[in-house]
Amino acid sequence: MPDIASGWKLLESGDRVESALLDVDLRGVKVFSLARALRQRGIPIVFATGYGVEAVPEHWRSCPRLEKPFDAKALGTCSGGPCARGRRRRCELPRRRRWRNPPRS
Numbered sequence: 001m002p003d004i005a006s007g008w009k010l011l012e013s014g015d016r017v018e019s020a021l022l023d024v025d026l027r028g029v030k031v032f033s034l035a036r037a038l039r040q041r042g043i044p045i046v047f048a049t050g051y052g053v054e055a056v057p058e059h060w061r062s063c064p065r066l067e068k069p070f071d072a073k074a075l076g077t078c079s080g081g082p083c084a085r086g087r088r089r090r091c092e093l094p095r096r097r098r099w100r101n102p103p104r105s
Helices: 004-013 032-040 072-079
Strands: 020-023 045-049 065-067
Touching: 004 032, 020 032, 032 045, 065 072
Parallel strands: 020 045, 045 065
Antiparallel strands: none
């Protein structure tokens, strides 16, 4: 998908989505809201980034990640291999932060 809107359209279309390789930053838009929706539907995801681990928020770092540039072997290991099927590393949904005492405005 060239942009996040296309990803949302595909997800909402009802078409079968077996897994997703998400570039962390699509044309200046972060993909984490789409990633959350995919994970809530049980769809395995792999993040791709050229910026290193710090480009992925800490609560998403349990997800498989490919650093760009990557080759076909690395992509095959994640997209068709055990991490895509959830056998190697399960990508947990981040928990929403809750304040013990809500901040005052």
